[in-house]
Amino acid sequence: MKKISAEDVRKVAELARLDLPDQDISTYACQLEKIITYVAQLEKIETVDVIPTTRALEVLNVTRDDNVKSTSVREELLELAPHREGDFFRVPQILAD
Numbered sequence: 001m002k003k004i005s006a007e008d009v010r011k012v013a014e015l016a017r018l019d020l021p022d023q024d025i026s027t028y029a030c031q032l033e034k035i036i037t038y039v040a041q042l043e044k045i046e047t048v049d050v051i052p053t054t055r056a057l058e059v060l061n062v063t064r065d066d067n068v069k070s071t072s073v074r075e076e077l078l079e080l081a082p083h084r085e086g087d088f089f090r091v092p093q094i095l096a097d
Helices: 006-015 022-043 074-080
Strands: none
Touching: 006 022
């Protein structure tokens, strides 16, 4: 593999609109080389029979039944509002007419 040069790092930084200090260029060059070497290793892995996924672990959405339950605190909650209009909270208008 070709060694990442300081000029390569400057070019990538320019494309990404990054202003990198000159003293950090060699550090970034070394880090980019390590990343590219790692990606090259990953490319060697046989993935023909591997099912594509979006996550390493399966995520399940845990849901429950949506049941309506009566409560006796409705009036108490409405009374706590700074402004009330009937059975509703009165809030400042945020959209113009």
